[in-house]
Amino acid sequence: MTDLSTGVDREPVVRVSTLELFFDLVFVFTVTQLTAVLAGHPDWSTAGRVVVLLLMIWWMYDGYAWLTNTVAPTDQVRRGLLLLGMFGFLMIALAVPGAYSGSGWVFGVGYFLVNAIHSGLLLRASPTAMRQLAPLNLLSAGLVLAGGIVTGPWRVGLWVAAIAVMAVSPYLHPLSEWSISSAHFVERHGLIVIIALGESVVAIGAGAAGLELTPARLGVAGLGLVLSFLLWWLYFGGDDVKAEHALDSVPSARRGRTALHAFGWAHVPLLLGVVVFAAGVKKAVVYAGGHLYPAYALLLAGGVAIFLLGDVLFRYFLCIGSRRYRLIGAFAVLATVPIGLASTVAQLGAVALLLVAVITVEAHRTPSPDPASTAAPAAPVH
8 A cells, every 4th residue: 555645655554463472572581591691791701602692593583573474373383383483482592591501402402493493384485485595594503403412612613604694694585575564574673672671671670689679779770770761762762653664665675675684683783782781780780889890880881882883773774763873872871881880870870861862962953844744764775
């Protein structure tokens, strides 16, 4: 159908099903596990390992977002297979804490199961589109499985090789054959960001578990909630509608490539930012009455900075909203690390004030739309 206000041909609206939301809850458990791993050992080696795990997990999760965008889970067979896929993701999540040690094989088996179900469902629905992609998917899954079986540097090497296959496979495959429902795609990815941000709230509770609820700890918990809210505001703030219109404005032949860049690659730093921030705020609750150690102060500020950089990329690929002040804000929040070394509360407050400043400046710099005429969005970057 055609949007009369913009003249853009829009796909029929397909909303996210409750089964997909249930699936997302299982996926977000992996975010909880990654946060716990990083908070437990906040060093560069652990951070690198978390990035490798997140890249593999996100690639497969996003594959399911593409799957349900193409194949609605409307019959019993598809629902049953999605349930089996959830079990695979549950295996992955349970294996995350020991993925580089004893439970690596569980991670590999779970990943191969999730991948096989994904490829099988799409081969049934779109055999032409999957003819080239399925072998590459199974190759990457085989590398993940092999990496889970071997030990030591071989495990990391095979998993990095799997990520390399995942990264190049979309560019060896004609994404023009995929039909993207913009409303469904934007809503699905927006919901996963909301659920992931909810993990940062859960991290506050995990950090406070078993500790005395002092005024300082309650204040830090409140500031952590405010920061999660501000990150939500930065990602959404009305721009989810703009994102849907921007994706709609891309010709169908190029829409898949734009969706890959904006919702695939750009969402990696967005989710990584949430994981890092959640690990930082979890520790901030523990040290609420004093100061943070350098690693924890860096987690807190670095998570927000990574999230902002991911949001800048997301907006760049779709050509929506402002990006300049978010980019400045990403570097500015890193300057709060020394503040955290003196006072936990002061660093949280400083980061919150910086985010409020970014939101406020953008609100005053962005011109109000003319209600009589809504211009079509700029052409997204492909």
